[in-house]
Amino acid sequence: MKVARKAFLALFIFAFIITVFTSVSFAENSASTHTDIYIGEYDDGEHEGTAHIVFGTVSNANEEYGIVLTDTNTGKSYSFKGEVICSTGKFGVAVFDLPEDVTYMAKVYSGDPKTGVLGDEMVFRAGDGESVYNPADMFNVSESNITSLTMLGQTLNDIIIPSQINGEKIVGLKGFVSPSKYESMYISAGIVIEKPIFTYYEDSLNEIVVDKNSEYYKTIDGNLYTKDGKTLVKYATGKADTCFEVPAEVENFDDFAIYCCKNLQEITFAENSKIAEFGEYSIYNCDGIKTFSVPKTVVDIGENFLGDFDALAHVFVEDGSDTFVAIEDALYTKDTKTLYLHCIASEKVEFVIPETVERIESFAFSFCGNLERIYIPENTIYIGPQAFYECSAEIVWNEYAKIEEIGSAVFLMYRGENITIPKSVSIIREYAFRGRTIESITYLGTIEEWNTKVLKENYWVEAVTATYVQCSDGRVEI
Numbered sequence: 001m002k003v004a005r006k007a008f009l010a011l012f013i014f015a016f017i018i019t020v021f022t023s024v025s026f027a028e029n030s031a032s033t034h035t036d037i038y039i040g041e042y043d044d045g046e047h048e049g050t051a052h053i054v055f056g057t058v059s060n061a062n063e064e065y066g067i068v069l070t071d072t073n074t075g076k077s078y079s080f081k082g083e084v085i086c087s088t089g090k091f092g093v094a095v096f097d098l099p100e101d102v103t104y105m106a107k108v109y110s111g112d113p114k115t116g117v118l119g120d121e122m123v124f125r126a127g128d129g130e131s132v133y134n135p136a137d138m139f140n141v142s143e144s145n146i147t148s149l150t151m152l153g154q155t156l157n158d159i160i161i162p163s164q165i166n167g168e169k170i171v172g173l174k175g176f177v178s179p180s181k182y183e184s185m186y187i188s189a190g191i192v193i194e195k196p197i198f199t200y201y202e203d204s205l206n207e208i209v210v211d212k213n214s215e216y217y218k219t220i221d222g223n224l225y226t227k228d229g230k231t232l233v234k235y236a237t238g239k240a241d242t243c244f245e246v247p248a249e250v251e252n253f254d255d256f257a258i259y260c261c262k263n264l265q266e267i268t269f270a271e272n273s274k275i276a277e278f279g280e281y282s283i284y285n286c287d288g289i290k291t292f293s294v295p296k297t298v299v300d301i302g303e304n305f306l307g308d309f310d311a312l313a314h315v316f317v318e319d320g321s322d323t324f325v326a327i328e329d330a331l332y333t334k335d336t337k338t339l340y341l342h343c344i345a346s347e348k349v350e351f352v353i354p355e356t357v358e359r360i361e362s363f364a365f366s367f368c369g370n371l372e373r374i375y376i377p378e379n380t381i382y383i384g385p386q387a388f389y390e391c392s393a394e395i396v397w398n399e400y401a402k403i404e405e406i407g408s409a410v411f412l413m414y415r416g417e418n419i420t421i422p423k424s425v426s427i428i429r430e431y432a433f434r435g436r437t438i439e440s441i442t443y444l445g446t447i448e449e450w451n452t453k454v455l456k457e458n459y460w461v462e463a464v465t466a467t468y469v470q471c472s473d474g475r476v477e478i
Contacts, residue, residue: 291314
């Protein structure tokens with residue numbers, strides 16, 4: 001790669017035409033407050049052509065400053081001494097002949113480029129010249145963790161997760177939610193991602209790049225994995241690929257690993273796959289996927305796994321599994337005592353849950369728009385929160401039902417018109433029933449039993465149309 005350093009005679013003029021400079025206070029002994037980039041035609045008498053011009057704002061114009069430029073793919077670094085070009089402490093370096101479509105990280109340094117203090121950093125892809133982030137304005141930081149972006153609704157080309165912002169060391173992403181769209185994300189060394197996962201609804205994100213020096217993560221085909229390759233942390237949501245083959249060494253999917261991937265139509269696993277666990281929401285809202293096969297090696301799945309798949313009509317389990325089984329478009333534990341999910345797009349209009357089922361997990365029947373009736377067996381004693389979220393099917397209980405508790409939020413956002421409460425129920429938790437379409441509530445016991453035997457927590461029913469509970473011998477006002 002041919003890299004040439006410019007003379008600084010004309011850069012003074014550039015300092016006045018660039019309007020994106022930001023002046024912010026910077027911690028003592030730090031190298032800079034801001035790094036920026038500009039791409040344009042440049043002629044200094046020695047070099048002529050398109051240059052990437054990296055600017056810095058310094059805290060002490062008497063110190064020596066410069067730029068360290070690192071190829072994020074190869075890890076090779078180049079250092080360039082800068083010269084202060086105006087009284088405000090700005091300096092710059094122009095670099096010619098950078099290969100296009102290569103991602104570089106630029107850091108301002110103070111003193112020796114290898115041992116000196118490194119300041120703000122940014123990443124850019126040679127050829128586009130877009131400014132990647134503004135550390136003063138772009139991130140919300142709490143206790144040295146980036147928690148969100150402040151740029152509501154904006155579309156960016158790239159962002160970097162920096163290792164420091166305005167002199168404060170950044171150690172991680174914590175509950176990171178981005179309201180903006182961007183195409184690529186660069187994660188600096190030293191950053192640790194804490195659950196919940198760091199991006200939501202990023203349908204434009206097609207590449208994740210991680211610093212080669214990271215002790216925690218690596219990138220394979222634009223997706224983020226732990227350094228040992230055993231955990232898929234984040235699939236790049238906006239990738240154009242319709243099929244994702246999970247590498248054989250992957251053992252776990254992190255929470256929200258594959259989330260809202262509109263282009264995916266198939267997820268496959270290598271023949272010798274070691275996959276063992278799927279985290280909560282680990283594969284969620286991928287509307288192009290119609291079928292899914294759970295590998296035989298899987299021993300644990302988290303809440304709302306395969307949730308909100310509008311087109312999911314069939315689920316299968318690979319032969320040889322000791323943990324799970326699929327029966328008629330539904331996923332169970334091998335002993336069929338726990339029901340995990342019923343496929344949203346199944347064509348069935350009635351679903352009879354096997355008599356062996358004792359537990360119905362959270363979101364099991366969420367969004368199941370085709371179902372008209374669900375028959376719950378005698379032995380079911382637990383139903384998880386939001387099991388019937390956005391479900392309009394009539395719930396039919398076995399006359400000998402043993403269930404004693406209707407847990408919190410079980411019928412949250414239920415879209416059916418009628419609710420029946422078995423006589424066996426002795427406690428109803430808060431927000432158990434919430435749905436504006438609920439017109440009637442029937443209890444299969446007497447008024448006395450409703451008043452004396454059934455403990456009802458505050459807000460057990462909310463935002464329903466029904467105004468009373470119909471018991472076997474009369475009504476009780478809600």
